[in-house]
Amino acid sequence: MVHIAAVSHYLRCKLRLAGQSKMADSPRGKGKLVADRRYPKRKSAPASKAKAAPKKRKAAKKPVKGGNVVTRGIRGLFRWIFRVIWLVTSRVTAVGLIILGLAVAYFYAQLPEAKAFVDGRAQGSVTMYDRNGQVFAWRGDQFGGAVTADSVSPHLKNAVIATEDKRFYWHLGISPRGIASAVRINLREGRGPLQGHGGSTITQQTAKLLCLGVEYDPAIWETEAEYVADCRRSSLARKAKEAIYSMAMEVKYTKDEILSIYLNRAYMGAGAYGAEAASQRYFSKPASALNASEAAILAGLLTAPSTLAPTSNLERSRNRAEVVLGLMEDQGYLTATEADAARANPAVLSDAAERLRGGYFADWVMDTLPPFADVSSRQDIAIQTTLDPRLQRAAEQAMTEIFSTKVREGSKAQAAIVVMSADGAVRAMVGGRQINVSGVFNRATQAKRQTGSAFKPFVYATALELGYSPYDTVIDESYCLFANGRNEWCPKNYTNRYEGKVTLVYALKHSLNIPAVKISESVGRDLVRRVAGDFGINSDLIDTPSLALGASEASLLEMTGAYAGILNGGSSVRPYGVRELRIKGDDEAMIGQRGGIGERVINETAAKQLVFMMEKVVSEGTGQRAKLPDRQAAGKTGTTQAARDAWFVGFTADYVAGVWMGYDDNTPLTGVTGGGLPAEIWRETMVRVHEGVPPKPLPMIVPEPPRVVETQPAPQPAPRQQQQPRRQDPVEGFVEQLLRDIFGN
Structure with a gap:
């Protein structure tokens, strides 16, 4: 211690x-x-580090805020979940990008050079020229030639981008923003997400036009219409494939090459495929020469080419163009001054586009073409036709005039007009009350209707050919006969009166039924049928007594052609509309004139006498409402049973015209006969047709009327004295009997 x-x-x-x-x-x-210190002092760290060390240790030991065990556990769980999601998403995304890259590479390898996609027509085109050499109709797929994004007017290029895809030069083929916006609009408007607005870029639209590289195969699709419908269908799988194909195009082609394909393949209405065809179709100028207002018209067509085509509704097309001009101004392609100038000077259709007439005629011509010259041949065809635009306009104006002034409002009655030359060259055709239409029912060529009394000239033509005179007589009286040897048939006149003894010319001009039947039965129905058939009535002609009264059916074109045979002196006529057909670029015509004057049917004298009789129909008979103010005219009225059909067919020295009127469903007409509205339509047509044409006399022979000779009673012969019979020599009798046995009585 x-x-x-x-x-x-x-x-x-x-x-x-x-x-x-x-x-x-x-x-x-x-x-x-x-x-x-007992032990050596260790080497100390710098003062700054020595001071920082305790702070780090102090921070590491600092407790977590709010840190109880449960909270720390929940946070750790979420961190783990997010880590798993990130790992899965990143790997799935990587796999998806690899698959997408392979798909894009696959389509990339399948894509040809851009120029292979320029002409996307499914069939050839037909361009029709009138008798003056001017274009008046197009059929099939028109393709004016290849253009590029650099060769077209800058206004057109800018208008298309401003309207269809303003971010075209910035995206990679698809626009997520555009797709999302389209889906939102579709859902807001009550449609499905993929119905209506598509949000497609120009690249996607081009991919759709290319059918994603799938070509038409008859083994898969029965018709090209089914093929096109399949290419246009919308589904999630289809949209995904379209997006991949679009990205492959973006890799394979430049932006301008994609835009060039689009400008060449897009449908722009009126049968025009591509900017060049549309520019020529509507404005008769190349796509490189379009101004801002014209370019806006074409760009506006891309949303609804058939509805917005300026040839269908110019005002509606101009309204859409104003929207396009506004987009171009908003996106800086036009200044405010330029946009205002374009609005103040809207696009005007060319004369060729304004001349869009003869739709019924063009449809008829197309129906007469052989298969090797049709649009299905995929050739570009040029046809020189017989259509006269002045006469076509005259017929259309006449139709409009009568129906607007003489037909009650709301009537469903229809009418048709055909005008032709004496050789059968069709100059005008209107197949219904609607004009400037095509692809509709053509009553001038497709409707087969009973002809009524318009058939009677062929009965009298047969009689005149057999030597009858216009002044020969027939008794108009009560008359009955057995039809087909069984049923008694008693024809009646329209007036229910009998005229007694009448001449042939009187019977025709007053359209008496009983004399016509008597003449037909006298000359023989077989001959009447042959004469009518030889004149061009190709429809089946019945073999009953009612043949003479027009109980058989025929088309207006057939009847007009048959009357042309009467005008030209008695020779048959085959109506025609094609003068020459050639493949574009070839010097040699494939087809020449397809019709004209044929063989003689009746002699010229008989034909000219018949013209005389038919002139009396117009000047003195049932057709007086067709009388022309400055020239002779001849024709015949026709009204069928119960007035289901009304006809007037006639001619001057220059032209033949036929008019039919009736209902499509055979409803009887009210208060209409062939001598009424049809005769007035005929007159209105022919007055316009002959404007500026010098009057000529009809080619007719006026026969001398029969001479009435007063005769004295014939002197009675003096009674013969009865002679005693002469005794016959036996030898003489034997020789006489022998000669009778050898030579007969």
Whole structure:
């Protein structure tokens, strides 16, 4: 214990002395109070690090805020979930990008050079020229020639981009923003997400026009219409494939090449495929020469080419063009001044586009073409036709005039007009009340209707050919006969009166039925049928007594052609509309004139006498409402049973015209006969047709009327004296009997 106490005392003294020594060394003079280290001092870190170390240790030991065990566990769980999602998403995305890249590479390898996609027509085109050499109709797929994004008017290029895809030069083929906007609009308007607005870029639209590289195969699709419908269908799978194909196009082609394909393949209405065809179709100028207002018209067509085509509704097309001009101004393609100037000077259709007439005629011509010259042949065809635009306009104006002034409002009655030359060249055709239409029912060529009394000229033509005179007589009286040997048939006149003994010319001009039947039965129905058939009535002609009264059916074109045969002197006529057909670029015509005057049916004298009789129909008979103010005309009225059909067919020295009127469903006409509205339509047509044409006399022979000769009673012969019979010599009798046996009585 003594030792311990001594040691403790010693240490306390040491510490006191050390403190005094330190204090003595300090500024205050105090000495050191601690003992010297027994072990060497370690190398110390810099002062800054030495001070920072304790802070780090202090931060590491700082407890987590709000940190209880449950909270820390939930947070750890979420971190783990997010880590798993990230790992899965990143790997799935990587796999998806690899698959997408392979798909894009596959389509990329399938794509040909851009120029292979320029002409996308499914069939050839037909361009029709009138008799003056001017274009009046197009059929099939028109393609004006290849253009590029650089060769078309800058206004057209800018209008298409502004309207269809303003971010065209910035995206990679698809526009997520555009798709999202389209889906939102579709859902807001109550449609499905993929119905209506598609949000497609120009690249996607081009991919759709290319049918995603799938070509037409007859083994898969029965018709090209089914193929096109399949190419246009919308589904998620189809949209995905379209997007991949679009990205492949973006890799394969430049932006301008994609735009060039689009400008060449897009349908722009009126049968025009591509900018060049549309520019020529509507404005008769190349696509490189379009101004801003014309370019806006074409760009506006892309949303609804058939509805917005300027040839269908110019006002509606101009309204759409104003929207396009506004988009071009908003996106900086036009200044405000330029846009206002374009609005103030809207696009005007060319004369060729304004001349869009003869739709019924063009449809008829197309129906007469052989298969090797049709649009399905995929050839570009040019046809020189017989259509006269002035006469076509005259027929259309006449139709409009009568139906607007003489037909009650709301009537569903229809009418048709055909005008032709004496050789059968069709100059005008209107197949219904609607004009400037095509692809509709053509009543001039497709409707087969009973002809009524318009058939009677062929009965009298047969009689005149057999030597009858216009002044020969027939008894108009009650008359009955057995039809087909079984049923008794008693024809009646329209007036229900009998005229007694009448001449043939009188019977025709007053359209008496009984004399016509009597003449037909007298000359033979077989001959009447042959004459009518030879004149061009190709429809089946019934073999009953009612044949003479027009119980058989025929088309207006057939009837008009048959009357042309009467005008030209009695020769048959085959109506025609094609003068020449050639493949564009070829010098040699494939087809020449397809019709004209044929063989003689009746002699010229008989034909000219018949013209005389038919002239009396117009000047004195049932057709007086067709009388022309400055020239002779001849024709015949026709009204069928119950007035289901009304006809007037006639001619001047220059032209033949036929008019039919009736209902498509055979409803009887009210208060209409062939001598009424049809005759008036005929007159209105022919007055316009003959404007500026010098009058000529009809080619007719006026027969001398029969002479009435007063005859004296013939003197009675004196009675013969009865002679005694002469005794016959036996030898003479034997010789006489022998001669009778050899030569007969």
